[in-house]
Amino acid sequence: MKLKKDAFKAVSDSNRRAILMILSHQDHTISALADNFEMSRPAVSKHIKILSESGLIHIQKKGRERICKLNGAGFEELSLWINYFDTFWKERLKNL
Template identity: 40%
Template sequence: MAASSASHDVFQAIADPTRRKLLKLLSKEEMPVTAISGHFPMSRTAVSKHLRVLADAGLVKERKVGRETRYKLEPEPLVELKDWLQYFELFWENKLTALRLFVESDEQDG
């Protein structure tokens, strides 16, 4: 049952553009919240709230280093998102194939 609720959390977590930017930032390196906050026009408290949502969804891990907490991307939960999107690629591929056929037939006619 916990896996079911966690799977919904990943989709909810990435729905926010700030959290998507956080994930991109943390994909490059592990960072403390003070350094992360410098990349956003909001308070450190607001950044921490976004990081908490990402951590609850399993998308970031936190660890204590001395007095600071460092965050890093945990990409495994994104596999579920990739699998879900992969299903819809079939529809995209069909549309692109139809477009290619249309363009090629138009070129032959014209």
């Protein structure tokens, strides 16, 4: 059984965050994603692998192409953590 990688580590890299932003607008092949960066396709593929292993994206094979899509369920851990601190700070400000 393969363990899911940490979503927080996955989003710690600015290139991976940029990939997620691109995918938030439209699904892309790995080649199409690589066109948006000044790095090699293998380097983009490594970032894609990390995002996939963390559950933030899903890769669908279509013939020879691999289509990358956001996986909403993968963002739950991040969302819960951010929402906790959002509520925390709102309460702190309300108590001022």
